[in-house]
Amino acid sequence: MHGLNLFLLAGVKKYMEFRLAVLLAVFAPAALEPALKPTIQYTLRVDSADLSGWDVEIRLRTVSDTFRLAMAAHPEYDDRYWRYVRGFSVEPSGATVTRVDSAVWEVVAPRGAVTIRYRIALPSPAPLPRASWRPFLTPTGGLLGGPHAFMYLIGAERLPATVTLDLPGGWAIATGLAPTSDPRTFTAANAAVLVDAPILTGRLRQWRFVAGGATHRVVYWPLPDATPFDTTAFVAGIERMVRQTVALFGRVPYHEYTFQFEDGAFSGGLEHRNSVTLGARSEELARDPNAVIQETAHEFVHTWNLMAIRPVEYHDIDYRTQPPVASLWFSEGLTMFYADLLLRRAGIPLHDSTRTAHLERLIGAYLANPAYPRFSREAISRVAYNSEPGALGDYSASTHLQGELTGAMLDLIIRDATHGQRSMDDVMRVLFDRSATRRIDGREIENAVEAVCGCDVTPFFDTYVRGAHVLDFDRYLGLIGLTTQITRGPALTNGEPERDLRLYGWEPEGEGDVRLMITNPASIWGRAGLHSRDRLVSMDGAAVTTWSDMRARLLRLRIGDTIRIAVQRPEGPFETSVIMTGFERPTVRIVLARNATEAQRQLAEAWRAGKP
Numbered sequence: 001m002h003g004l005n006l007f008l009l010a011g012v013k014k015y016m017e018f019r020l021a022v023l024l025a026v027f028a029p030a031a032l033e034p035a036l037k038p039t040i041q042y043t044l045r046v047d048s049a050d051l052s053g054w055d056v057e058i059r060l061r062t063v064s065d066t067f068r069l070a071m072a073a074h075p076e077y078d079d080r081y082w083r084y085v086r087g088f089s090v091e092p093s094g095a096t097v098t099r100v101d102s103a104v105w106e107v108v109a110p111r112g113a114v115t116i117r118y119r120i121a122l123p124s125p126a127p128l129p130r131a132s133w134r135p136f137l138t139p140t141g142g143l144l145g146g147p148h149a150f151m152y153l154i155g156a157e158r159l160p161a162t163v164t165l166d167l168p169g170g171w172a173i174a175t176g177l178a179p180t181s182d183p184r185t186f187t188a189a190n191a192a193v194l195v196d197a198p199i200l201t202g203r204l205r206q207w208r209f210v211a212g213g214a215t216h217r218v219v220y221w222p223l224p225d226a227t228p229f230d231t232t233a234f235v236a237g238i239e240r241m242v243r244q245t246v247a248l249f250g251r252v253p254y255h256e257y258t259f260q261f262e263d264g265a266f267s268g269g270l271e272h273r274n275s276v277t278l279g280a281r282s283e284e285l286a287r288d289p290n291a292v293i294q295e296t297a298h299e300f301v302h303t304w305n306l307m308a309i310r311p312v313e314y315h316d317i318d319y320r321t322q323p324p325v326a327s328l329w330f331s332e333g334l335t336m337f338y339a340d341l342l343l344r345r346a347g348i349p350l351h352d353s354t355r356t357a358h359l360e361r362l363i364g365a366y367l368a369n370p371a372y373p374r375f376s377r378e379a380i381s382r383v384a385y386n387s388e389p390g391a392l393g394d395y396s397a398s399t400h401l402q403g404e405l406t407g408a409m410l411d412l413i414i415r416d417a418t419h420g421q422r423s424m425d426d427v428m429r430v431l432f433d434r435s436a437t438r439r440i441d442g443r444e445i446e447n448a449v450e451a452v453c454g455c456d457v458t459p460f461f462d463t464y465v466r467g468a469h470v471l472d473f474d475r476y477l478g479l480i481g482l483t484t485q486i487t488r489g490p491a492l493t494n495g496e497p498e499r500d501l502r503l504y505g506w507e508p509e510g511e512g513d514v515r516l517m518i519t520n521p522a523s524i525w526g527r528a529g530l531h532s533r534d535r536l537v538s539m540d541g542a543a544v545t546t547w548s549d550m551r552a553r554l555l556r557l558r559i560g561d562t563i564r565i566a567v568q569r570p571e572g573p574f575e576t577s578v579i580m581t582g583f584e585r586p587t588v589r590i591v592l593a594r595n596a597t598e599a600q601r602q603l604a605e606a607w608r609a610g611k612p
């Protein structure tokens, strides 16, 4: 059982309390309700003399003597910060606190005003570059808030919250939380919005532009020794990308949007309703002001395709691990598809020089991996988040790659069925329009595609989305007069045969050993009888317990070398010898089909140009 049936009254601002007292004396309680705007008040305090964590205070007013507070689990990156909660205390004194779950605290306290205090003692910082969504504190700023800071009240998830930040002098604040007249105080419409909005603070550089009628803030937190870069070109690239994204979806699902870029964090990000945390190392931006534009575009498209166009499985807020999501192939894959396409429309140069080159590379990677004929899109989607490595056994698959190619083929089906009048762009707009009242799953996506193309895509969804089959690229490329030419040959890097390193190691937390992860059963490792999740005992007789040691030993191997590997399995020990070899990889070219019609040539031309 979760969620006590609480009736919470306000932790209201002082003038409200005064007003309440007056009203109480005059009116019956029922008449009060419209006058009350119950909120939960949070204060987050950072002491510049002690950057080992932050203190949180929660003030609320209860009419039940028992309530529960919980730390939310992020749907994709559950960092389990309940592990770092220290000094949980409650006022008035005499209240009792019981931890009823790793992430849930139960409080019994007299009804009325209650204050909860606790500290988040940050784990020791990982070496740079860090993950951009992880909180941190330094003398010049940090990343706070979100599920790493704020507990929510179970059963009162819909109550609005106010957040007051008590930060070291001179620290600016950039967050998706709604501003108030007090520059240190923000509001959130409910608990889900509160924990969704990280707070970047410190010595920030900021730029603004308006697109789609909304202000977009670009915020950069530099390391003290940051490399100077061309900030005008950096912001201009983002603005061009934003304008193309807004043009695609037609309108924005936020009042204001904040890009939170962090120096010292690797290029990668985490999307939110109206903000994004992104790694952007200044030395990389100095080499190329568009160095992180692809990642930026990806996370920005997620504002629509994941945060607004929301999978049916997602809970808005929950302290338990979120359930597997079957439609991530769409949420991730179409986001990949549009990150690429929108940057081309914005005229920003990309690593794959053309759409054709991009598709050739993706199809090559897809055909090289035996996981795709074996697992459906929905099966691969379900293990993309919150599952341990090895969930697909000796296979490894990317829901991003598989989903992007699936979306690309659906786009061709639509272009063909509508004689070039419509495209996947229209599907995205249909889903966005419907997102106010509906969430997506495979059927909902299928319905949207059919509404746009006026065609029957159920066989496609049965075969490729719910079923496991290799995409028939020539069939769909043929609709616009194109065809593939596939050659197989030795995998080469800089003209040299590439070694078969299609495995990696994974260190389960707290177990002090390393597990093998075989990514392709046809690799030399799979053929030697090794399996994912085998516990590595030794390599050439030397005990190996870390991935870095395992990796170093693998990288020393040259073609023709032999290595002895001993592993432990539940059923007993296993030992084998592996000879390092190269391996084969397909190369894909996309060319005009000999029998292409003039109409198909025109469709191909529009597709190459990235036209809507």
Ligand SMILES: [Zn+2]
Pocket (backbone or CB within 6 Å): 298, 302, 332, 335
């Ligand atoms: Zn993504």
